[in-house]
Amino acid sequence: MNRVALGLSYDGHDFEGWQTQPHGRTVQDELTKAIEVIAQEPLTLICAGRTDTGVHARQQVVHFDMAAVRPMSAWVKGVNNSLPPTVSVQGAKLVDAEFHARFSALSRTYRYYFYSSPVRDPFKRFMTWVHYPLDLQAMRSASACLLGTHDFSAFRASQCQAASPVRTLHAMKLIEEADHCYFEIHGNAFLHHMVRNLMGSLMEVGLHRQPESWLENVLESKNRSLAAKTYPAQGLSLWNIEYPEHFGIQELFE
CATH class of the missing domain: 3.30.70.580 (Pseudouridine synthase I, catalytic domain, N-terminal subdomain)
Structure with a gap:
């Protein structure tokens, strides 16, 4: 074969x-x-x-x-x-x-694209529209608690079939572009709906509905019911997958 x-x-x-x-x-x-x-x-x-x-x-x-x-x-x-x-x-x-x-696979990188505007832009169909202004610095500061190895049960879908809720996030960056933003999240692996659930909670911070410290409390609770809603799928993209170099997998995209 x-x-x-x-x-x-x-x-x-x-x-x-x-x-x-x-x-x-x-x-x-x-x-x-x-x-x-x-x-x-x-x-x-x-x-x-x-x-x-x-x-x-x-x-x-x-x-x-x-x-x-x-x-x-x-x-x-x-x-x-x-x-x-x-x-x-x-x-x-x-x-x-x-x-x-x-x-x-050694790790995976996801990007979640979003933009804040009073009206929806039909040309941004790969991004999630947020109607109200966002405090990006608050979102950036709140996300720091997610780095490292944690039990992410609070951000895990109820139908998730993973044997363990423990995952490691290596990096989480909020990038600002001229008319949109995105979170780039690099980790060893991800739970079902994990990125979209994290985004829902980060948006609560960005909209000043919750303080920055709230996100860490939710993480430590391991309780999905305390986190925010799952954010829409359209803003999420599987961006990159890292493999041992000897397999030469990156050549597939060059």
Whole structure:
């Protein structure tokens, strides 16, 4: 069997997330069908991180095993010919059997884009609109408590299937651009809805509905009911996945 890794980008607006669903349109469903056209055999795709309904990916990584032998161009141009315009394979390569798209990943980076404006901008469809002004410095200061290794149960979806709620955040930066902002969050792994739940609580601080110290109290409580609502999916993108250098996965996006 040959193991192939693909680099993938997609606009999540029209998808019910990554993972295949019997009743809905998912990225995994569309990609599996397109790959099987080339492979001419059934196969199973494994991804680095299962994105939720409406969440986007700038750099998603998947792998699959198959008996067919095809040139790497077939897994890029050939597969893209069968994909909708909102999904694109960026690169493909043969990898060792030891490579695993999920378990070989060292860390993941997400970005959450948002903008504050009295009216909604239809051209900012990959960002979340906040109607009221935000205190960005308060949000930045409050987020400092999240760095390091913590039990993130307070920001974990009730349907989360992770064996442990403990995760490590290596960096969390709030970047201001001319007409929008984004949080860039780098961690070893993430719980279901974790980033969107963190954003909901950070927005409470930014809107001065809660003090900066409140976020740390919520984190230490491990109680999801004390945190704010889950923020919308449209502002969230899986931005980058880091692997050991010897796998050469970054080549898929160059």
